Amino acid sequence: MQMVRPTTWPAALDAIAAEPGLLPISGGTDVMVDVNFDRERPTGLLDLTRVPELADWSRDGDLLRVGANVTYARIIDELAALLPGLAMASRTVGSPQIRNRGTVGGNLGSASPAGDAHPPLLAGLAEVEVESVRGSRRIPIDEFFVGVKRSDLAPDELIAAFHAPVAPGPQQFAKIGTRNAMVIAVASFAIELDGAAHRVGTGIGSAAATPRRAADAETFLAGEITERAAWDSPTPLPDAVVQRFGELVAAAASPIDDVRGTAAYRRRALSVLARRTLGWCWADLDGRQCA
Amino acid sequence: MTVPTRAPDRLSSPISAGVGESAVRPDGTLKVTGEFAYSSDLWMDGMLWGATLRSPHAYARIVHLDTTRALAATGVFAVLTHEDVPGRNAYGLEHKDQPVLASDVVRYQGEPVAIVAADHPQTARRAVALIDVEYDLLDPVVDPSTALDEATPRLHPDGNLVRHVRIRKGNDAVQADVVVTADYEVGMQDQAFLGPESGLAVPAEDGSVDLFVATQWLHVDRGQIAPALGLDEDQVRITLSGVGGAFGAREDLSMQVHACMLALRTRRPVKVVYSREESFFGHVHRHPARMHYEHGADRDGRLVYVKAEIILDGGAYASSTPAVVANAATLGSGPYAVDNVTIDSYGVYTNNPPCGAMRGFGAVQAAFGYESQMDRLAEAVGIDPVEIRVRNGLAEGGTTAAGQVIDSAAPVAELVRWVHDLPMPPPSSGDLRSMPGGVSNSTHGEGVVRGVGYGVGIKNICFSEGFDDYSTARVRLELVAGEPVASVHTSAVEVGQGLVTLLAQIARTELGVQQVTIEPADTSVGSAGSTSASRQTYVTGGAVQAVCQQVRKRLLERRPGYVGSPGDMPLRELLVDGPVEETVEWRHRPTTPLDPETGQGSPHVQLAFAAHRAVVDVDTELGLVKVVALDCAQDVGRAMNPQAVVGQIHGGSAQGLGLAVMEEIQVVDGLLRNPSFTDYLIPTILDMPPMQVEVLELADPHAPYGLRGVGEPPTISSTPAIVAAIRAATGLELTRIPVRPEHLTGT
Known part of the structure; x- marks a missing residue:
C-alpha cells in the first residue's frame, strides 16, 4: 500500500x-x-x-x-x-x-x-x-x-x-453508552439555545442512518419560548412543554434494534436526554440573565 | 534448535522476600515498561505466518473444498485441510470430539476448516479468502432447553447430552412453610484476555517439533497435539511463552496443532497470531445457563430444602463441560447448610460457540441463581439479606450439597458480617465520573437511586472427583560466583497471577537462599497440572515446598547432626562439594468421584468462600448503572503474597462486575454479533470502584502453609451482590444477567 x-x-x-x-x-x-x-x-x-x-x-x-x-x-x-x-x-x-x-x-x-x-x-x-x-x-x-x-x-x-x-447561548451534549467511559454511543443528543436569534438547535446521534436534527422539536420549543417571551426572562418551562420536546426529539429519530441497544430504548433514551439537557441549558440561560 | 527471539527468559527479582511478604514480581517492570516478551512477539528469521479459514455457518455440511486458488497465490507455502492431519483428527480436554480441521461437517461459526502458511500475515489471510468451500446449510440447534428433545437433531454420535449430574441429598419430598421459586438466566461471558492466541512452531530435522505458545497446561496440550500430529509425546517439546491473560480460555487447544502441521509440512518455523476478532472465535466462553430454583425454608428463614434444574449450554464440542456441570451441581445450593438438596445439572451440545473453562467454572452461574433466591427468601420471611446469609451460612463441620464434610474453615457468616460492617461510601459527589453514565454526561443526578446488595460464593479449589492432580518441581541449589543460587524449574504456567513471584518466595523461605531464578516453563520437566481451579499456589507451591525440603535434606546429609533452622544453614560451606538437584512429584490429598445416582461423595480438595457488598447508583430513567462500592471479605488461609492476594480479589471482582452489568457475547441463531472490544464491553477504571478488601487468614491444616486458593471466589460473589443492589434500587426482579438498560427501563 x-x-x-x-x-x-x-x-x-x-x-x-x-x-x-x-x-x-x-x-x-x-x-x-x-x-x-x-x-x-x-x-x-x-x-x-x-x-x-x-x-x-x-x-x-x-x-x-x-x-x-x-x-x-x-x-x-x-x-x-x-x-x-x-x-x-x-x-x-x-x-x-x-x-x-x-x-x-x-x-x-x-x-x-x-x-x-x-x-x-x-x-x-x-x-x-x-x-x-x-x-x-x-x-x-x-x-x-x-x-x-x-x-x-x-x-x-x-x-x-x-x-x-461561537456558542450564542447554552449548549449541551449527552450520550448513552453501556459503560461509563470509552464507549460508542447507543444514542446521543446535542442542544443549543440561541437567545439572540430565538432559535433552538438540536442534533441526534446513533438513532438513524445519519446524524440528524430534530427540526419539529426545534420549531416547537423555540415557538413555546417565544410565546412566553421567555428568551430574556427564562421562567421555568411547563412540564408539558419539556415533555413534548422530548417526545418530538424521539419522534425525529429512526432507530433500529442492533447489538448495542433496541430501537425502543433509543427512543426512550433520546426523550430523557432531550428533557435533561434542555433543563441544564435552561438553568444556564437563567443564570446568564441573572448575571 | 535455534531459539526464537522474544522467547521466554529466566526470571529473577533483585528484591528478595519470603512467604507472607509482598515480594515484587520479577516480570513486573518488564510488563509495565512494555519490554515483556509475549507469545505474539516471538520471532524467527525465515519464519512463515499461519492463518485459519473458519466456518461462517453455525451448522453445515461441507460439500466441496478446493484449495487450488489459494495454493497458487504468490507467497503461499502450504494450504492444509483435514486430509493433511497427520494423526488422529480429534482432540478435546475430556472427550476427543473436536476435529483439528473440519472434515464433513462444521458445528459452529468459527470452526477451523483449513490453514495456510505464507511469507506475510496479510498474504496468509488473503489466501484464506481464496479457498473455495461449498456448504450445504443445516438447521442449527441453538436452544439448549430443547437440545435433549427426541425431535432435535443429534450433533454427535451419542446424542446431545454431554453430562447429567444428579444431586440427591436427604429427602426430596420434604415440605417447607416458605417456598420461593424462580427461573434465572446467565448470558455468555468471554474471558477477554488481552493477548490473543499465538505461538511459534519450529520443525526439527528428525521430524519432531518445538512449540512456543501461550497456554495453561503444557502437558495436556502435548497429550492432545502429539496424537493429532501422529508423533510420540516426546517428539513434541513445548515451551511456555509470555501469556497475556488466560482466565480459562487457554485450557483448550487453539492454534497449537495448526502451527505444528504447517511447520512440519513447510519445514519452516510458522507463527500464528489471532486477531482480536478471530480470538472471539478461537477460544471457548463461559457457559450460558438457564436455571430453575426452588428454595424451601421455615418461617425464620432457615433452609429446609433446595431444588434446582440447571442447563448449561456447552455449544458444539465438549471441552470441559463435564467438570463445569459437576461444579454447578455440587456447589449448586451455595455456601449454605441445607439438609435436603435435589439438583439436576445438565451440559448439552448445541451449535452455539463451544463453552468451557472460565474463572469460576460452573460456580458463577449457580451463584447467580442461589444468591438471587436467598434474597427472595429473605424478603418472603421478612428478614434482611445479611441475616438470611448469617442464619444459613456453612461452617466447619457442615456438609455441602454433595454431602462432603467441610474439614477446615468455612466462615460464611463471618465474611458476610465483615462486609456488612465496612464503612458505606459517601453520597455521590456530583462529579460526572461518579455518576451512572460517567463522562457521557447523561445525568446530573436526575433519576438516580442508590441500592445495596450482598453476595456470597463457594468454590472448589484444585481438580475434583478423584482426579490424580499433581505437580512436579525441580530445584537446583548451587554456588554461582561463590553465592548460593536456587533455580526452580516447573512446567506451571504463569498467566499474570504471580506464580513466578510466589515460587521464588517459597524457595527463599524453605532454603534460606536469597537468589532464586525461575526457569522458563517447558515440557523437559514433569507436568505441573493446569493453571486453573485456583490451584497453582496450592499444588505447584506445594511441590516446590516439598522439593526444597528434599534439597535441604540432601544438603544436611553433608553435615550430619546439624540442628539449626533452614535460614541459618551454612549454604556456602555445604555447597562447596557441588550442587544439589532434586525433583519431586507432589499430590494433594485424594478426592472421590460422585455417586452416579446421588451425587454424594467427597469430590473437592478444598472449598473457598468470599462475600461482597455492592453499592450501586442506578439511573432509573435511562437504565444505566454506576457501581459505587464493591467491598469484599475473603478467607485465603494464608496470604502468601498479600499484595498479589488483594490484586486477585480486585481483578476477580471486576470480572464479576462485568458479568453483572455489561459483558455478554450475543449469539443469534448460532452467530456471534459482537466479536470485538468495541461491542463486547469490559469494565474500565471508571466502571470499577475502589475496593475495601478484608483478607482473613484461617489456616487450612491440610494445605501447604495453610493456604486457600484465591483467584476464583471473588468472581463468583461480586455478580450477585451487584444485581441485588440494582434490585434494591429499582424494585425489579432482574432474573437475567448481564443486566442491560433495556431490562431496567422496560424497553
Whole structure:
C-alpha cells in the first residue's frame, strides 16, 4: 500500500485529484481499524498530518474556523468556552489516547451515524469546508451526511475545516453508552439555545442512518419560548412543554434494534436526554440573565 | 534448535522476600515498561505466518473444498485441510470430539476448516479468502432447553447430552412453610484476555517439533497435539511463552496443532497470531445457563430444602463441560447448610460457540441463581439479606450439597458480617465520573437511586472427583560466583497471577537462599497440572515446598547432626562439594468421584468462600448503572503474597462486575454479533470502584502453609451482590444477567 505524505495543502489536493482512491488519514483512530481488519483496502493512504493548514483554529468575530486536524484533546483544552457542546462531546470520545489522536475532521470524513462530534455540529449549524483542485465550497452540516458512513464529499475533495459560530447561548451534549467511559454511543443528543436569534438547535446521534436534527422539536420549543417571551426572562418551562420536546426529539429519530441497544430504548433514551439537557441549558440561560 | 527471539527468559527479582511478604514480581517492570516478551512477539528469521479459514455457518455440511486458488497465490507455502492431519483428527480436554480441521461437517461459526502458511500475515489471510468451500446449510440447534428433545437433531454420535449430574441429598419430598421459586438466566461471558492466541512452531530435522505458545497446561496440550500430529509425546517439546491473560480460555487447544502441521509440512518455523476478532472465535466462553430454583425454608428463614434444574449450554464440542456441570451441581445450593438438596445439572451440545473453562467454572452461574433466591427468601420471611446469609451460612463441620464434610474453615457468616460492617461510601459527589453514565454526561443526578446488595460464593479449589492432580518441581541449589543460587524449574504456567513471584518466595523461605531464578516453563520437566481451579499456589507451591525440603535434606546429609533452622544453614560451606538437584512429584490429598445416582461423595480438595457488598447508583430513567462500592471479605488461609492476594480479589471482582452489568457475547441463531472490544464491553477504571478488601487468614491444616486458593471466589460473589443492589434500587426482579438498560427501563 502506498503512503502519500504531502506537506502542503495544495500538494494534498493534487494528490487526491490524481488518485481519488487514496484514503485520507489523520489521527488514524478509525481508518486504521478498518485497514487492520482488512475491511478497507485503499490503494494508498493520504497522510494529512504534515499539512500545516489543517492544524489550527482561528476566530473571526463570532465565527470560528477549526482546521480538520484539530484533535479532540485540543478542542477540550482550547475551545471549551467557545464551543461548549462540542467540547462536552469531545470528552466522551474514546480514551485519552484516542482523544490525543482523533480529530473532528476525521469524524466528519468517516460520517458514522455514531460520530460524537456530529450532534453538536448539527445543533450549532456548522458548515463543513471542503476543497479540491476544482475549488472550495462549504456544505451546511445538515446536508453533509447522506447515508450510513456516507457524506456529500466528492472523491477528489478533502475536508479542510468546519465553521461554527461561537456558542450564542447554552449548549449541551449527552450520550448513552453501556459503560461509563470509552464507549460508542447507543444514542446521543446535542442542544443549543440561541437567545439572540430565538432559535433552538438540536442534533441526534446513533438513532438513524445519519446524524440528524430534530427540526419539529426545534420549531416547537423555540415557538413555546417565544410565546412566553421567555428568551430574556427564562421562567421555568411547563412540564408539558419539556415533555413534548422530548417526545418530538424521539419522534425525529429512526432507530433500529442492533447489538448495542433496541430501537425502543433509543427512543426512550433520546426523550430523557432531550428533557435533561434542555433543563441544564435552561438553568444556564437563567443564570446568564441573572448575571 | 535455534531459539526464537522474544522467547521466554529466566526470571529473577533483585528484591528478595519470603512467604507472607509482598515480594515484587520479577516480570513486573518488564510488563509495565512494555519490554515483556509475549507469545505474539516471538520471532524467527525465515519464519512463515499461519492463518485459519473458519466456518461462517453455525451448522453445515461441507460439500466441496478446493484449495487450488489459494495454493497458487504468490507467497503461499502450504494450504492444509483435514486430509493433511497427520494423526488422529480429534482432540478435546475430556472427550476427543473436536476435529483439528473440519472434515464433513462444521458445528459452529468459527470452526477451523483449513490453514495456510505464507511469507506475510496479510498474504496468509488473503489466501484464506481464496479457498473455495461449498456448504450445504443445516438447521442449527441453538436452544439448549430443547437440545435433549427426541425431535432435535443429534450433533454427535451419542446424542446431545454431554453430562447429567444428579444431586440427591436427604429427602426430596420434604415440605417447607416458605417456598420461593424462580427461573434465572446467565448470558455468555468471554474471558477477554488481552493477548490473543499465538505461538511459534519450529520443525526439527528428525521430524519432531518445538512449540512456543501461550497456554495453561503444557502437558495436556502435548497429550492432545502429539496424537493429532501422529508423533510420540516426546517428539513434541513445548515451551511456555509470555501469556497475556488466560482466565480459562487457554485450557483448550487453539492454534497449537495448526502451527505444528504447517511447520512440519513447510519445514519452516510458522507463527500464528489471532486477531482480536478471530480470538472471539478461537477460544471457548463461559457457559450460558438457564436455571430453575426452588428454595424451601421455615418461617425464620432457615433452609429446609433446595431444588434446582440447571442447563448449561456447552455449544458444539465438549471441552470441559463435564467438570463445569459437576461444579454447578455440587456447589449448586451455595455456601449454605441445607439438609435436603435435589439438583439436576445438565451440559448439552448445541451449535452455539463451544463453552468451557472460565474463572469460576460452573460456580458463577449457580451463584447467580442461589444468591438471587436467598434474597427472595429473605424478603418472603421478612428478614434482611445479611441475616438470611448469617442464619444459613456453612461452617466447619457442615456438609455441602454433595454431602462432603467441610474439614477446615468455612466462615460464611463471618465474611458476610465483615462486609456488612465496612464503612458505606459517601453520597455521590456530583462529579460526572461518579455518576451512572460517567463522562457521557447523561445525568446530573436526575433519576438516580442508590441500592445495596450482598453476595456470597463457594468454590472448589484444585481438580475434583478423584482426579490424580499433581505437580512436579525441580530445584537446583548451587554456588554461582561463590553465592548460593536456587533455580526452580516447573512446567506451571504463569498467566499474570504471580506464580513466578510466589515460587521464588517459597524457595527463599524453605532454603534460606536469597537468589532464586525461575526457569522458563517447558515440557523437559514433569507436568505441573493446569493453571486453573485456583490451584497453582496450592499444588505447584506445594511441590516446590516439598522439593526444597528434599534439597535441604540432601544438603544436611553433608553435615550430619546439624540442628539449626533452614535460614541459618551454612549454604556456602555445604555447597562447596557441588550442587544439589532434586525433583519431586507432589499430590494433594485424594478426592472421590460422585455417586452416579446421588451425587454424594467427597469430590473437592478444598472449598473457598468470599462475600461482597455492592453499592450501586442506578439511573432509573435511562437504565444505566454506576457501581459505587464493591467491598469484599475473603478467607485465603494464608496470604502468601498479600499484595498479589488483594490484586486477585480486585481483578476477580471486576470480572464479576462485568458479568453483572455489561459483558455478554450475543449469539443469534448460532452467530456471534459482537466479536470485538468495541461491542463486547469490559469494565474500565471508571466502571470499577475502589475496593475495601478484608483478607482473613484461617489456616487450612491440610494445605501447604495453610493456604486457600484465591483467584476464583471473588468472581463468583461480586455478580450477585451487584444485581441485588440494582434490585434494591429499582424494585425489579432482574432474573437475567448481564443486566442491560433495556431490562431496567422496560424497553
